Amino acid sequence: MTTAIVSDPVFMKHDTGVGHPERPERLAKIQQVLEKRGLMDKLVKLPLREAAAEEILFIHSPAHLSRVQAASQSGRAWLDGDTPASADSYSAAMLAAGSLLDAVDAVMAGEAKNAFALVRPPGHHAERDRAMGFCLFNNVAIAAAHALEKHKLSRVLIADWDVHHGNATQHSFYSDPRVLFFSTHRYPFYPGTGAAEEIGTGEGAGFTVNVPLSGGAGDAVFDACFARALEPVARAFKPELILLSAGFDAHRLDPLGGMAVTEEGYVRLTHRLLELAGELCQGRLVLTLEGGYHLEGLANSVADVIEALRGDKAPAKPLDPPAGIERLLEKQQKLLAGFWPGIGEGR
Secondary structure, eight states: OOEEEEOOGGGGGOOOOTTOSSOTHHHHHHHHHHHHTTOGGGSEEOOOOOOOHHHHTTTSOHHHHHHHHHHHHTSEEEEETTEEEETTHHHHHHHHHHHHHHHHHHHHTTSOSEEEEOOSSOOTTOBTTBOBTTBSSOHHHHHHHHHHHHSOOSOEEEEEOSSSOOHHHHHHTTTOTTEEEEEEEESSOTTSOOOTTOOOOGGGTTOEEEEEEOTTOBHHHHHHHIIIIIHHHHHHHOOSEEEEEEOOTTBTTOTTTOOBBOHHHHHHHHHHHHHHHHHHSTTOEEEEEOOOOOHHHHHHHHHHHHHHHHTSOOOSSOOOOOTTHHHHHHHHHHHHTTTOTTTTOOO
């Protein structure tokens, strides 16, 4: 399969300061591992472009756009307690969003079957009027809005396997039935959202699917959640494009996540998304980088996922459903059964 990539040293210019977990070295380590494996020569390298202001405004307010720009122009500012901006942060954030949109365009045009945008700053915590959780602009939400507006799609699926709930992505489409948002995440945990009861509102009721997990969850739990919660709903929804907020802080070595997912686990989840995309939307799958703060765990997981996207890596063998998975999903199934009768019946 043809896989495209967004990757450039410019994203390392977003300087978060000494000791910050969301640091430029994350991308440097990923690049090192991709080159060591010889993957960069096997990927379609996409050019960079800055997002236009009106594209950012699909999701964010004009005041938020101006606030991020002003913070960057000041040379060093904190937009919230853990979200800094440096002199190059605004430019990096505009390039991150715009280049992800070009990745969507490439996949929609058939220039690549799938794509991975290795960009920073990340995005899924950035609310309409607020930067938070290391995030300045909500890249994946902007990409979904772009797909709806430019490509005139009717149904976009956003999956999020980051250990932290994608609060801002959820809020961006909470009443919009054109976007199905699915998230597995540790709960209760930062940012405090993502309870199973959060299922959307108005016309969007039922189009938010949250699977809150206890600390320590590993490959078998995540795989069962994708199989039994995501897959039946996705098949009923029939997305025309699948986007993924690909955070790797549920990795077993991550210093912030407290979960136990392995590289093999991420390959397994990627294969489930590839199968859904192949079945439902001509293989259209676009990933964007979110969290992941153990450098080796992050880099090796990203490289394995890219090999899976290319068709070069597959899970070793099926996993048995973990003990207690029915009980874990019982509440969610009851909440969503009226919207998605097949939920809980995945394989």
